[in-house]
Amino acid sequence: MNEKTKPIHSFRYGNVSCAIWADNSQAGYFFNTTFSRTYRDGEEWKDSGSFDDRDLPNLMKAASDAHTWIMEKKTAAGRQLHEE
Numbered sequence: 001m002n003e004k005t006k007p008i009h010s011f012r013y014g015n016v017s018c019a020i021w022a023d024n025s026q027a028g029y030f031f032n033t034t035f036s037r038t039y040r041d042g043e044e045w046k047d048s049g050s051f052d053d054r055d056l057p058n059l060m061k062a063a064s065d066a067h068t069w070i071m072e073k074k075t076a077a078g079r080q081l082h083e084e
Contacts, residue, residue, distance in 0.1 A: 018062035018065070
């Protein structure tokens with residue numbers, strides 16, 4: 001199987017994107033988060049991991065919302081384990 005892995009959730013604020021990835025280990029699931037900035041180079045759209053000062057409010061919003069989303073998933077998973 002050679003399918004490209006996809007994020008389980010994503011956010012976009014302006015030109016800033018956030019992707020949340022779930023990894024399964026022997027200890028259970030854990031989450032990784034990546035951030036990128038979309039920009040135009042001539043006619044071509046590109047992504048960068050570098051952010052300028054104007055991007056920081058959107059980057060902070062994306063990081064905060066990613067944290068909230070992950071904590072909600074972990075809380076829900078914990079409740080499910082206690083109900084079993």
